[in-house]
Amino acid sequence: MVKQQKWQWQEPGxxxxxxxxxxxxxxxxxxxxLLGTLDIPEGDPTKTVVRRTPLGNSLVNCLLDIPNHHPEVQVLHFCLMPDHLHAVLYVRRTMPTGIKGMVRGFWQGVKKLGRASSVSPNDIRSNHQEGLENRNRQEGTLGLREATLxxxxxxxGLKGQMSDEAYYNLPSVFTEMPFIRPMGRKTQLPNTIRYIDMNPQRLATKRLKPGFFRVxxxxxxxxxxxxxVGNTTLLIAGRFMPVHVRSIWVKAAEHGDSQALREYKNGCVLSARKGVVMVSPFISADEKQVMxxxxxxxxFFILLADNGFRDYxxxxxALFDACAAGRVLILSPWPYNVExxxxxxxxxxxLNEMAEEICHQLERDRD
Structure with a gap:
């Protein structure tokens, strides 16, 4: 059983x-x-399932076939979404060509599936029927309808039915090589699996409440x-307060005097309990504790982000759940930077100055 094996984690280099x-x-x-459709029974995101299309089902089959070609690789976990696939691979020992070479081979295989899915069976029947019938008679392969299923x-069999130029001109669907991320800490495995498993539920939530997730x-x-991203009506709430833990309190706490730090954090929470909307980038460890x-x-709170919002x-x-419930607004003054x-x-x-500026401005607008 996989759970009984001793995990080997990435080391530098x-x-x-x-x-x-x-x-x-x-x-x-x-x-x-193209890979599946989202089914949300009774409008309940927790019951969401992804119904696979033929392309999605074939993609999963191709993924699960990897160990047959690379016995040192185990498909530990995966989740198919309507437009993407997540998978966790466990490599038991050093690979001759490395994980990138293996994933590139997988990618080449699924590109064939993508090309095949873009072809209309009727077009193939009219243009290649004679050659296909001859091929079937000679090799005993499946007929067109059965092969399409x-x-x-x-x-x-598709490439043999078409000229090379026509075949490679077909849309491959999967035009970008899969993204690969090595996992170097033991906490990353359960966190990644939880993230993967929550994908369908979160997509369903976004579709049911698009206003809270639209940039x-x-x-x-x-x-x-x-x-x-989030609930912009928080900007017209009654009272606002920045959360900014000063370094002088943290240094004092490090020397045994934690009263000022404790009182400040407790004061933030007590204010929030009275309906004050807290505003902060929540950068330091103590500020994260408050959040x-x-x-x-x-x-309710407003979070200032240090990066903008990418597509999707x-x-x-927990921040996702708070956003879905309308309890948080995430703001960024800067565009998204992929690097x-x-x-x-x-x-x-x-960002800390902006948090104070936002509180003062919104309080001024209220008055």
Missing amino acids: RAWKGAGLYHITLTIPDRQP GLEAFAE QQGIVIGERSYDG QVLLNEQH FKPSD KRKISREECVA
């Missing part, structure tokens, strides 16, 4: 070739729902413009 865990994501770039078999641009507060209490007790953005974990990894000190200072 061993990523891509060594044993370990890898999170693979394959996406249809234009986000067409099994997309994998149909894909295998809204040009939200003007004072003289500054923000992009936002966690706000989430646990289901209070969705908050993660951004860490927040700078200058950005921290700027």
